[in-house]
Amino acid sequence: MAENTAEPGAPGHAPRRLRADAQRNIDSLLEAAKAVFGTAGVDAPVKEIADRAGVGVGTLYRHFPQRSDLVKAVFQREVDACADEAAALAAAHGPERALEKWLDRYVEFLATKRGLAAALHSGDPAFDALPGYFLQRLGPALGSLLDAAAAAGAIRGDVGAEDLLYAVSTLCRPVSGKGPAYSRRMIALLVDGLRYGAGRPRSASA
Template sequence: MAAEPSPSPSARPQPRADAARNREAVLAAATRAFATSDTEPSMREIARQAGVGIATAFRHFPTREALVEAVYRDQVVRLTAGARELLAEHPPARALRLWMDLFAEWQATKHGMTDTLLAMIDAGEISLAHSRQELLSAITAILDAGAAAGDIRADARADDLSAAILGMLAVAAKSGEPGQAGRLLDMLMDGVRPR
């Protein structure tokens, strides 16, 4: 007896519009809360900021780990999509500098979820290797376009650039000096321009 075909994606039930809005509201509130909080914010606080009840927040994200994973993955998608969008709208060197700012925002988002994120990475629940590869591919696309256009050095490598950005953002975060991250990233951009 032949197995019944699986339903097509369009035949699967779609979430109601209000449920999808609530999920996005919780995700956006969590992203903001993680970026601005010195400690990991509670699910209750995130639900309050999203304008939903705690039960609604838990319906979409049954655990703190589920929410942290969703925020983390959402930010990786935004970074990779952001690279393509910036490259479509700007010359490669400008796109790269703007993308560095997106990356800095992503780093800030992880601030209030660091403990949970590290525990999930240690437990193997989140793979950094996959996210790293996606981000390196995004950087490579910009670097390749820049090398072809002649406004980024042809020998610039995505892994080197990623390491430099991470190091500069870590130093700037510890200094607490407003504007230092931007100045460091500007200096890095000077280094990747052709000589």
């Protein structure tokens, strides 16, 4: 197995500084992969991704030795982007509006990764760590928004971030017949539910 390959998705210290063109290609590949996965699903030909990124397949495989590495990297990158947006939204809007907007963003994220979801639950051990990453990254992001909104008295304080993440993702899974409009309606309902007990910071009433 390749050990010294840059591990994208876990931003931090690189083993050795990456050459500029290599970094550029990695970025192109991730962007291309995101687009192709969204259009043609996670099973799209690797060649297509390489072509779209403007590199050869050799380059692709240098950076992502296995197909699953690319999938993982794209997933993590999108999780990161979604999580990071929480702070940005919190800075740009009031607590309630920020929460609303972030949930929209989260729904969009879920829609994008529709294809990925199947891969995640396919039992391939390569993806075992991803659900954990998902929660670890998105949980605190949503948690801080919830806390802020609760502190501002806009929503109740007794709903956990992970529960809400899970509930929304469940509601976004399209059942036969229901379209995305259904999902949006149900999620709006959920958010109104949050508002219902606004001001009561702790203790769930019966």
